[in-house]
Amino acid sequence: xxxxxxxxxxxxxxxxxxxxxxxxxxxxxxxxxxxxxxxxxxxxxxxxxxxxxxxxxxxxxxxxxxxxxxxxxxxxxxxxxxxxxxxxxxxxxxxxxxxxxxxxxxxxxxxxxxxxxxxxxxxxxxxxxxxxxxxxxxxxxxxxxxxxxxxxxxxxxxxxxxxxxxxxxxxxxxxxxxxxxxxxxxxxxxxxxxxxxxxxxxxxxxxxxxxxxxxxxxxxxxxxxxxxxxxxxxxxxxxxxxxxxxxxxxxxxxxx
Amino acid sequence: xxxxxxxxxxxxxxxxxxxxxxxxxxxxxxxxxxxxxxxxxxxxxxxxxxxxxxxxxxxxxxxxxxxxxxxxxxxxxxxxxxxxxxxxxxxxxxxxxxxxxxxxxxxxxxxxxxxxxxxxxxxxxxxxxxxxxxxxxxxxxxxxxxxxxxxxxxxxxxxxxxxxxxxxxxxxxxxxxxxxxxxxxxxxxxxxxxxxxxxxxxxxxxxxxxxxxxxxxxxxxxxxxxxxxxxxxxxxxxxxxxxxxxxxxxxxxxxxxxxxxxxxxxxxxxxxxxxxxxxxxxxxxxxxxxxxxxxxxxxxxxxxxxxxxxxxxxxxxxxxxxxxxxxxxxxxxxxxxxxxxxxxxxxxxxxxxxxxxxxxxxxxxxxxxxxxxxxxxxxxxxxxxxxxxxxxxxxxxxxxxxxxxxxxx
Numbered sequence: 164x165x166x167x168x169x170x171x172x173x174x175x176x177x178x179x180x181x182x183x184x185x186x187x188x189x190x191x192x193x194x195x196x197x198x199x200x201x202x203x204x205x206x207x208x209x210x211x212x213x214x215x216x217x218x219x220x221x222x223x224x225x226x227x228x229x230x231x232x233x234x235x236x237x238x239x240x241x242x243x244x245x246x247x248x249x250x251x252x253x254x255x256x257x258x259x260x261x262x263x264x265x266x267x268x269x270x271x272x273x274x275x276x277x278x279x280x281x282x283x284x285x286x287x288x289x290x291x292x293x294x295x296x297x298x299x300x301x302x303x304x305x306x307x308x309x310x311x312x313x314x315x316x317x318x319x320x321x322x323x324x325x326x327x328x329x330x331x332x333x334x335x336x337x338x339x340x341x342x343x344x345x346x347x348x349x350x351x352x353x354x355x356x357x358x359x360x361x362x363x364x365x366x367x368x369x370x371x372x373x374x375x376x377x378x379x380x381x382x383x384x385x386x387x388x389x390x391x392x393x394x395x396x397x398x399x400x401x402x403x404x405x406x407x408x409x410x411x412x413x414x415x416x417x418x419x
Numbered sequence: 420x421x422x423x424x425x426x427x428x429x430x431x432x433x434x435x436x437x438x439x440x441x442x443x444x445x446x447x448x449x450x451x452x453x454x455x456x457x458x459x460x461x462x463x464x465x466x467x468x469x470x471x472x473x474x475x476x477x478x479x480x481x482x483x484x485x486x487x488x489x490x491x492x493x494x495x496x497x498x499x500x501x502x503x504x505x506x507x508x509x510x511x512x513x514x515x516x517x518x519x520x521x522x523x524x525x526x527x528x529x530x531x532x533x534x535x536x537x538x539x540x541x542x543x544x545x546x547x548x549x550x551x552x553x554x555x556x557x558x559x560x561x562x563x564x565x566x567x568x569x570x571x572x573x574x575x576x577x578x579x580x581x582x583x584x585x586x587x588x589x590x591x592x593x594x595x596x597x598x599x600x601x602x603x604x605x606x607x608x609x610x611x612x613x614x615x616x617x618x619x620x621x622x623x624x625x626x627x628x629x630x631x632x633x634x635x636x637x638x639x640x641x642x643x644x645x646x647x648x649x650x651x652x653x654x655x656x657x658x659x660x661x662x663x664x665x666x667x668x669x670x671x672x673x674x675x676x677x678x679x680x681x682x683x684x685x686x687x688x689x690x691x692x693x694x695x696x697x698x699x700x701x702x703x704x705x706x707x708x709x710x711x712x713x714x715x716x717x718x719x720x721x722x723x724x725x726x727x728x729x730x731x732x733x734x735x736x737x738x739x740x741x742x743x744x745x746x747x748x749x750x751x752x753x754x755x756x757x758x759x760x761x762x763x764x765x766x767x768x769x770x771x772x773x774x775x776x777x778x779x780x781x782x783x784x785x786x787x788x789x790x791x792x793x794x795x796x797x798x799x800x801x802x803x804x805x806x807x808x809x810x811x812x813x814x815x816x817x818x819x820x821x822x823x824x825x826x827x828x
Binding site: 218219220221222241242243245246247251252254257258260261262263268271272275276279328332 | 775776779782783784790796797800801
């Protein structure tokens with residue numbers, strides 16, 4: 164049960180003009196099935212790197228440690244295999260794909276994942292029916308499906324589009340990398356509802372944020388404080404409120 | 420262009436075989452003195468015919484009807500019914516063709532003097548081709564000209580088609596090239612577009628991996644006339660599609676769009692010269708290149724604006740996507756402007772697939788090869804979407820998809 168998502172001693176570096184630059188420095192984290200955890204930490208602590216490493220981006224070199232996910236070695240899998248296995252990353256900066264229709268993209272992704280999971284592909288009619296119900300829930304216009312992926316979308320539209328993809332791909336484990344940035348309060352509610360309605364015994368999430376505000380809407384089971392590539396403190400939801408009131412200084416000093 | 424270098428080229432086996440076959444053609448003296456184009460000529464700097472110089476190109480022989488029919492079925496299984504003229508090894512195949520009114524096929528005729536190396540070769544060895552005059556105000560619909568080759572030893576064909584549109588006439592011409600074996604295809608296509616007439620010209624070049632394709636297209640567009648073209652180059656060991664098009668009356672339009680999608684060791688060259696010889700004309704050119712393996716693409720695009728051609732609006736864009744470390748493109752855009760009140764822009768980009776976009780697609784469960792196909796298709800979209808005829812657009816789309824499927828396997 165506790166091995167659902169288990170990150171042990173994870174070290175990762177990036178190439179910085181030919182020199183290796185360590186970013187994750189022995190990170191340990193466990194997220195049990197059915198739980199939502201949050202990570203907070205100052206800029207440059209390695210939060211986004213962690214999300215990319217878990218999703219399989221190959222700009223980052225993992226130099227040590229392991230990640231076990233649902234009984235599998237996550238780090239040995241390609242990004243698309245990870246998605247099929249149930250990992251989803253909601254990007255902090257969703258990527259624009261000029262010339263790629265949003266609905267076609269979504270249907271291709273959904274069917275690729277379904278194929279890999281041994282499920283039947285959705286035909287055009289079934290897909291449209293499902294996606295229309297989801298766009299309605301997320302207060303998105305159907306017109307956004309006709310546009311090119313994220314091209315000309317506002318910040319808020321891009322984040323909703325990420326949540327739409329997440330819901331359509333039915334992941335077991337979602338990483339939300341600053342999904343709250345750029346959202347006004349109404350959009351935040353809609354996005355949080357999109358996440359909360361997935362919560363259940365078979366859905367876990369890691370919410371990366373700078374702000375207590377998001378955690379008012381998506382209430383975490385645990386909050387972790389990250390600094391310099393490691394988790395330096397873990398606690399209940401109260402940790403987020405303490406951080407909001409007191410800042411990171413107390414934890415950073417204690418960890419130093 | 421030193422004459423010494425050209426004289427040396429008459430030594431090649433290929434040229435000798437052409438000269439021997441040219442007989443009493445009026446073009447023979449020019450072919451003899453100028454030879455085949457070579458890299459010493461500026462316009463041929465990036466494309467060398469060395470790969471074919473040692474071959475002996477024989478006169479083609481006709482194929483039997485049954486074999487020809489099978490060839491057509493194998494090479495162009497997706498050809499839809501409708502008016503068409505089919506040539507096999509340069510010979511007109513009446514039984515495979517369906518000629519609309521006004522179309523004639525000329526078997527052999529004297530050709531007046533030519534100066535361009537590709538038209539000289541064509542004139543020296545040509546066997547005629549399609550003549551189509553679309554009368555005033557008539558919409559002739561679609562016509563397909565299909566040129567197939569099947570060679571057991573090297574042969575060459577030199578078709579010459581002449582299409583004339585009277586004022587207000589319209590035509591959509593689909594030109595298809597395919598074949599098997601080693602051969603040279605050297606077609607010449609001429610358009611005469613009268614006032615307010617319109618030609619849409621869509622070309623698919625899917626010649627064999629060991630063939631050579633040297634095509635020349637020339638068009639003259641009168642007042643308010645339109646020549647709108649799209650060329651998809653997928654085949655050939657070495658190919659050149661050369662276009663010269665001039666707007667000679669007010670408000671003429673010329674579109675020379677293309678996609679060159681190249682794998683293996685293919686070399687494909689798109690060379691164009693678009694001339695604004697009258698005021699208030701528009702020219703548009705979007706050329707996309709997708710290059711993989713050790714393939715090599717060439718783009719040479721010139722826009723000429725004569726002194727009289729004020730209020731010219733010209734646009735040219737050439738983009739290349741390199742899918743391997745050995746893929747190459749030479750891009751040479753040129754503007755030559757003698758008028759002072761014109762709007763002309765051009766640009767060229769060369770790049771690889773975007774890692775971030777690729778990762779985004781893969782993080783959504785789309786396998787790498789499928790993700791790449793999506794991005795390549797998106798890259799080609801700006802060009803393919805310019806094909807006005809929806810049926811032809813999706814027909815070429817399917818050819819592009821088939822090309823990609825071949826890469827995966």
